[in-house]
Amino acid sequence: xxxxxxxxTDEQLDAYQDCTFFTRKEILRLHSRYHELAPHLVPxxxxxxxxxxxxxxxxxxMPELKExxxxxxxxxxxxxxxxxxxxxxxxxxxxSVLSEMAPRELKAIYAxxxxxxxxxxxxxxxxxxxTLNKLTKEELTPEEVELVCEKAIEEADLDGDxxxxxxxxxxxxxxxxxxxxxxxxxx
Amino acid sequence: MANGGxxxxxxxxxxxxxxxxxxxxxSRGSFQLFKEPACNGQGNPEDIQMEMFxxxxxxxxSESTSSSxxxxxxxxxxxxxxQRNNWSSATRKMLSSMPSRKTGLHSxxxxxxxxxxxxxxxxxxxxxxxxxxxPRATQADITSPEFEExxxxxxxxxxxxxxxxxAETNKEQLVSDLRGLSESEGMRKLRAMPLSxxxxxxxxxxxxxxxxxxxxxxRNVPCHNLPCMYLSRMWRHCRYTPRFxxxxxxxxxxxxxxxxxxxxGVLSYFTFxxxxxxxxxxxxxxxxxxxxxxxxxxxxxDSHRTSFSWIELLTGIGYLSQSLMFYGYYSNITIKxxxxxxxxxxxxxxxxxxxxxxxxFTICIILVYSMSKSFxxxxxxxxxxxxxxxxxxxxxxxxxxxxxSIRLQSEKISTQLKEQLSELTSGEEERTLMQRFxxxxxxxxxxxICLASIFFSALGVxxxxxxxxxxxxxxxxxxxxxxxxxxxxxxLPGIFNFCAWxxxxxxxxxxxxxxxxxxxxxKISIIGxxxxxxxxxxxxxxxxxxxxxxxxxxxxxxxxxxxxxxxFTVLYTFLGEFVWRxxxxxxxxxxxxxxxxxxxxxxELVYGQTLTWLGVLFAPLLPAVQIxxxxxxxxxxxxxxxxxxxxxxxxxxxTRMTTVFxxxxxxxxxxxxxxxxxxxxxxxxxxxxCGPFRNLTNMLESVKLWADRMKDYHxxxxxxxxxxxxxxxxxxxxxxxxxxxxxxxxxxxxxxDGQRRIIRRLExxxxxxxxxxxxxxxxxxxxxxxxxxxxxxxxxxx
Numbered sequence: 001x002x003x004x005x006x007x008x009t010d011e012q013l014d015a016y017q018d019c020t021f022f023t024r025k026e027i028l029r030l031h032s033r034y035h036e037l038a039p040h041l042v043p044x045x046x047x048x049x050x051x052x053x054x055x056x057x058x059x060x061x062m063p064e065l066k067e068x069x070x071x072x073x074x075x076x077x078x079x080x081x082x083x084x085x086x087x088x089x090x091x092x093x094x095x096s097v098l099s100e101m102a103p104r105e106l107k108a109i110y111a112x113x114x115x116x117x118x119x120x121x122x123x124x125x126x127x128x129x130x131t132l133n134k135l136t137k138e139e140l141t142p143e144e145v146e147l148v149c150e151k152a153i154e155e156a157d158l159d160g161d162x163x164x165x166x167x168x169x170x171x172x173x174x175x176x177x178x179x180x181x182x183x184x185x186x187x
Numbered sequence: 188m189a190n191g192g193x194x195x196x197x198x199x200x201x202x203x204x205x206x207x208x209x210x211x212x213x214s215r216g217s218f219q220l221f222k223e224p225a226c227n228g229q230g231n232p233e234d235i236q237m238e239m240f241x242x243x244x245x246x247x248x249s250e251s252t253s254s255s256x257x258x259x260x261x262x263x264x265x266x267x268x269x270q271r272n273n274w275s276s277a278t279r280k281m282l283s284s285m286p287s288r289k290t291g292l293h294s295x296x297x298x299x300x301x302x303x304x305x306x307x308x309x310x311x312x313x314x315x316x317x318x319x320x321x322p323r324a325t326q327a328d329i330t331s332p333e334f335e336e337x338x339x340x341x342x343x344x345x346x347x348x349x350x351x352x353x354a355e356t357n358k359e360q361l362v363s364d365l366r367g368l369s370e371s372e373g374m375r376k377l378r379a380m381p382l383s384x385x386x387x388x389x390x391x392x393x394x395x396x397x398x399x400x401x402x403x404x405x406r407n408v409p410c411h412n413l414p415c416m417y418l419s420r421m422w423r424h425c426r427y428t429p430r431f432x433x434x435x436x437x438x439x440x441x442x443x444x445x446x447x448x449x450x451x452g453v454l455s456y457f458t459f460x461x462x463x464x465x466x467x468x469x470x471x472x473x474x475x476x477x478x479x480x481x482x483x484x485x486x487x488x489d490s491h492r493t494s495f496s497w498i499e500l501l502t503g504i505g506y507l508s509q510s511l512m513f514y515g516y517y518s519n520i521t522i523k524x525x526x527x528x529x530x531x532x533x534x535x536x537x538x539x540x541x542x543x544x545x546x547x548f549t550i551c552i553i554l555v556y557s558m559s560k561s562f563x564x565x566x567x568x569x570x571x572x573x574x575x576x577x578x579x580x581x582x583x584x585x586x587x588x589x590x591x592s593i594r595l596q597s598e599k600i601s602t603q604l605k606e607q608l609s610e611l612t613s614g615e616e617e618r619t620l621m622q623r624f625x626x627x628x629x630x631x632x633x634x635x636i637c638l639a640s641i642f643f644s645a646l647g648v649x650x651x652x653x654x655x656x657x658x659x660x661x662x663x664x665x666x667x668x669x670x671x672x673x674x675x676x677x678x679l680p681g682i683f684n685f686c687a688w689x690x691x692x693x694x695x696x697x698x699x700x701x702x703x704x705x706x707x708x709x710k711i712s713i714i715g716x717x718x719x720x721x722x723x724x725x726x727x728x729x730x731x732x733x734x735x736x737x738x739x740x741x742x743x744x745x746x747x748x749x750x751x752x753x754x755f756t757v758l759y760t761f762l763g764e765f766v767w768r769x770x771x772x773x774x775x776x777x778x779x780x781x782x783x784x785x786x787x788x789x790x791e792l793v794y795g796q797t798l799t800w801l802g803v804l805f806a807p808l809l810p811a812v813q814i815x816x817x818x819x820x821x822x823x824x825x826x827x828x829x830x831x832x833x834x835x836x837x838x839x840x841x842t843r844m845t846t847v848f849x850x851x852x853x854x855x856x857x858x859x860x861x862x863x864x865x866x867x868x869x870x871x872x873x874x875x876x877c878g879p880f881r882n883l884t885n886m887l888e889s890v891k892l893w894a895d896r897m898k899d900y901h902x903x904x905x906x907x908x909x910x911x912x913x914x915x916x917x918x919x920x921x922x923x924x925x926x927x928x929x930x931x932x933x934x935x936x937x938x939x940d941g942q943r944r945i946i947r948r949l950e951x952x953x954x955x956x957x958x959x960x961x962x963x964x965x966x967x968x969x970x971x972x973x974x975x976x977x978x979x980x981x982x983x984x985x
Contacts, residue, residue, distance in 0.1 A: 018374055019387040067593045068585060080383065089384040098585065102379075109381040115580065128579065135583055136601040137594070148604055151611060152576040158950075160957030169580075176581040177564055177842040181451050185585050186443045 007031055009047050020096035027092065030187065034091050037062065046088065056084030059091070064185050069134035070114055074098075077113040098185040107183050108173045112166050123164035125149050275971045278964055358390065365394045437461065441825055447588035449783070449828065450596065454586075455845050456785050456792075457821065462557075463796055463852075464817045466550055470803065471810040473546045478538050478807055479511055487518030501750055502665045503743035512746075514738040514805045515877040519889075536879035536889035540868065543804055547861055554853045561846045575607055595833070633686035637705050640682055644675040645712040652720045669744070669751035672713055676794070677755055679709050680787055699786055703847070706790045711855055714797065717744075718863055726871045736877035742805030746812070749798050753816045756791065760823055764831040780833040788824070789848050792817075793856050800860030804867060 007028065008016070016027045035042045037058045043050050056075050065071040075084045078094040086094070096102065097110050117127045128149040132140070140148070156164055156172040164172075173179050361380070365373040373394065377387055438461060446454040499507055509516055522533040582600055587593055651668050683705045692698040721741045768780055799813040868887055873880035880886045894912075898905040914920050 015388045015391060016384075018391055019378060019384060021378060064588055067588055067590050069593075069597075070583075070585075093384040096378075096384075106379050106381055111580070132579060132604075135579070135597060136604065137597045139597065139601040140604065144605065144608060147608060148575065148579065151608075152579050156576040158953045158957065160954075160961060172576050173581065176577045178451075179581040180564070181842060182581060182584045182586075186446070 007044060007046055012046070012049075016092065020092055021099050021101040022092065022096055030092055030095060031088065033062070033187070034088055042088075051087070053085040053087045054091075059084065059086055064187060069137070073114045073117065077110055082119070095185065095187045098183070099187070100184055104173070104180055105170070107180065108170050109166070111173070111179075111183055112169045121166065123169060125153065125162070128152060128164075275968065277971060278967045358386075362390055362393045365390065370395065437464075438821065441821075443586075445825060445828065446584075446586040448592045449832075450584045450587050450592065452785055452844070453783055453828070455848075456783075456788055457825070459789055459845070459848055460792060460817060460821055460824075463792060464814060464821075466553065467796075467799065467810045467814045467817065469553075470546045470550065471808075471814060473549070474542050474803070474807050474810065477542045478517075478535075481522060481533055481538065482517055482535060483511055485520070485522050487516065487520060498663075501747070503746040504665070508739050508743065512806055512808045513742045514807075514879075515736045517807075517879045519879045519881060534889075534893050536886075537893040539807075539879050540886055540890055542807075543864065543868075546803075547800075547864065551857065551861070554849065554857055558846070558849045558853055561842070561849055564842055564846075575604070575611070578603055578607065630690055633690045637683055637686055638708075640679055641705075641709050641712055644679060644709065645716045648672055648675070648713055649716045649720065652717065653724075665743075666747060666751065669747040670755075672717075672748060673751045673755040675713065676710065676752070676791075677759060680706055683709075699844075703786050703790065703851075706787065707851065707855065710790070710794050710797075711859075714794075714801075714859070718801070722863070722866065722871060726867075736874050738805045738874060738878055742802055742809075745798055745802030746806055746809065749795060749802070749809070749812060749816070752791075752795055752798070753820070756820065757823065760827045764827050768831040780831055783828055783832045785844070790851075793848070793852050796852065797856040797860055800857060801863055804864050 008031070013024045013027060016022065017024055020027070022030065031046070034054070035044065038054055041054065042052055056072065056079075059075050060066065060071040065074065068074070072084065074094065075086060076082055078090050078097075079086050080090065097106055112123070115123055115127060115131050117130050118124070129145055132145050132148060153162060153164060156168050158168050158171060159165070365376060368376065377391060377394070380387065382390070438457070442454060442457055445457060503513070507513065511517075517535060517539060519536050522535070578600065582603070584596060587596055648668070648671065651671055680702075683702055686705075687698055687702055690698075690701075692701065721744070725737050725740065764781055771780075795813065795816065799809050802809045869885060871886075872884055873886055875881050880889055883889055883892075894908045898908060
């Protein structure tokens with residue numbers, strides 16, 4: 001348990017507190033969680049901003065993410081290189097967006113990214129099919145999956161291009177009051 | 188590049204102004220934003236299109252991989268021409284410059300997203316400028332994915348350049364945007380931007396303190412001594428955790444464990460429990476500080492204590508009835524002993540009335556506020572018929588972490604989706620007349636059973652309460668009525684469940700609402716009967732055989748009811764869940780654990796809270812009892828849940844149900860208790876031998892007497908009292924504000940209605956635009972293919 005002075009400088013903590021939805025204590029707690037994922041890789045002293053990234057396999061091993069069917073996509077959406085290697089800043093960013101206090105628009109943007117498997121900024125039918133298979137764990141038959149995807153796109157697509165753009169997605173999310181409470185991971 | 192650079196500046200600024208969707212056609216500047224590198228400085232979009240028409244340019248290959256549905260028309264040509272890969276570059280250019288594609292661009296979030304995606308960290312700029320190959324993922328833009336197909340390899344560099352440049356100016360625009368706002372607003376906006384954390388920190392550095400590196404508030408602190416700094420930091424901490432619930436760290440880890448296993452529905456029950464705990468705490472603090480403490484410090488002269496026995500803890504008579512717990516102990520003295528109170532004497536009866544009234548008022552405000560907030564969250568301006576897509580994207584609960592619960596959740600979602608699919612595909616079942624009639628009969632029978640059982644239980648309680656008066660001083664007999672009431676509360680919901688099972692409602696939410704309504708009716712009727720009995724009979728008759736002090740009697744009854752309710756809950760949790768689980772596992776050999784019934788448990792909580800609110804006038808320490816009860820209940824329910832129950836398979840709309848629960852807490856429970864208290868304070872004559880209001884016609888009179896006495900003491904007080912009298916005596920003061928409020932409410936309802944109409948119209952407009960676009964695309968394609976019948980389909984080799 002280090003004194004907070006040795007992990008982050010005060011300015012860094014202030015910056016974290018202003019730019020995320022976490023308080024200082026929570027940032028320090030997050031750092032200790034990040035550290036215990038790979039104690040030999042992650043330095044304790046972050047005052048000179050070391051360039052340390054943890055691979056995807058370590059991050060999805062966290063108990064909060066381990067059983068989540070979207071864990072790979074979640075981590076990939078927050079990584080700069082798109083491969084799932086998270087630095088500490090991206091780690092904090094991820095949990096900040098997934099925290100209780102993040103506003104709906106921000107969560108909707110990242111939810112869109114998570115569900116967009118082929119990263120083309122549209123939720124096409126293949127994206128939906130993959131999402132559905134992850135959700136239901138292969139319990140629906142392929143015909144049912146296809147039917148659900150078609151109907152879902154039909155319902156949500158506003159401009160008629162058979163894909164869900166971000167505006168369509170956001171419009172659909174605004175009708176779902178439960179989105180804020182379900183798109184939330186406690187850390 | 189300088190020339191292009193300067194043009195880009197104008198373009199970006201023009202872009203930013205290009206907010207209005209209704210602007211006719213793509214403006215020249217915005218078109219050039221995307222087209223300049225590829226078209227090498229060509230001007231008019233119309234020129235480009237004409238050029239494309241006349242000369243050969245690439246078209247994409249005809250093999251279509253898209254899976255667009257043919258719902259629009261059966262015309263094969265139209266279908267083929269709508270397939271994205273078949274479009275000519277002219278079509279694509281036109282599409283990418285359409286206003287609808289640009290809407291996401293011009294909100295600040297859109298800009299920020301673009302800024303992020305064109306990767307504009309200063310230290311990365313040089314490296315990406317050098318690289319020729321830009322990965323698809325980072326280059327893809329929300330608004331024009333087809334654009335990347337047009338640009339060539341060496342033009343990609345230019346794009347990177349201009350894209351990065353544009354991202355720079357975007358960033359500058361973000362910074363200037365934020366600088367214009369106040370600090371807290373700007374901070375909030377910064378946090379809500381979808382940029383990476385490093386970008387946000389940079390913007391923050393540029394925006395808020397170009398020189399200082401400290402946090403925003405510290406910069407403003409003029410004093411440099413330590414306590415000041417700590418205070419300001421604490422203040423900033425308080426400001427940045429504005430939500431009441433997050434700063435309450437009580438039970439956070441247990442709730443995380445529970446939500447990990449059981450999901451958001453069960454979590455809402457425990458959150459509700461925690462809210463109730465804090466409401467009671469507030470009530471208790473106000474009452475304790477202003478009423479109990481002064482009376483405890485100055486005990487009344489005529490108190491005598493009898494001996495104490497443990498059974499009295501349950502029944503509330505004897506020792507407890509002459510303690511601070513109940514009304515009878517409080518005296519009508521005016522404390523003048525201490526130095527402060529010799530200036531303004533502390534009058535206990537007035538304090539009694541005021542603390543109760545003010546606590547009720549505070550809680551009313553808190554409840555209305557939280558109810559309106561939660562209603563606002565779950566309010567839908569649109570009619571929800573988009574349930575399927577909502578279920579696909581919004582129903583997965585990210586909080587659930589345990590493997591078996593995840594499996595259950597998947598099953599739940601699949602079942603839900605299958606049900607919805609079958610509903611959509613098969614439509615309404617055509618039921619024959621006989622079936623419908625039989626359904627109707629079943630419904631009538633079920634309602635008849637429920638209402639009859641409620642009526643008989645209310646009657647039973649009424650007769651019992653009349654009979655119980657005669658056997659007043661036997662200990663266990665007193666408990667008998669409370670036990671009967673709790674017994675009814677426990678058994679009758681079983682009957683209601685049976686009725687719901689034979690009724691077989693179509694949708695699960697109807698079933699939940701019907702069962703809540705029946706339970707509510709049961710509790711309201713029982714409490715209503717008891718209140719009538721207390722206020723209508725006992726208080727009015729004031730039979731000395733019953734009790735010398737009827738308020739004590741009523742307070743004790745409520746205390747007993749509360750305790751019995753708690754004991755029965757403990758018994759039910761133990762027998763109903765623990766023993767049943769062991770029984771079904773060992774003897775019946777089934778692996779199904781019982782399911783936690785959220786609605787019923789929440790109604791139990793609301794019932795307990797109603798009893799507390801009813802009783803606080805007669806037993807000022809009752810909130811403390813309720814706090815202890817809620818505390819124990821939390822741990823008991825949590826452990827029982829973890830040991831015995833499994834997650835439910837039925838879907839549970841947590842947000843809507845939370846609204847319903849808070850509304851239930853406010854409307855029958857709190858308002859009923861408030862009416863009860865108001866009636867008692869205003870109309871009922873207090874007993875003449877005990878309590879702070881002896882020898883007065885009603886409790887409110889003590890306030891009037893106090894006000895008369897106070898007029899002589901202090902100038903401001905007398906002025907206040909005169910103002911109050913003028914206010915209440917003149918009925919105009921009541922009518923005018925209510926009239927104004929009603930007008931405001933009516934106006935806002937009309938505004939919401941109007942907005943709903945506008946939204947409908949806009950939706951229809953979007954729909955029509957989509958159809959128009961499809962038509963135009965097919966026409967364009969048709970014209971293009973007519974003009975170039977020999978165009979070869981080359982592969983897109985990018």
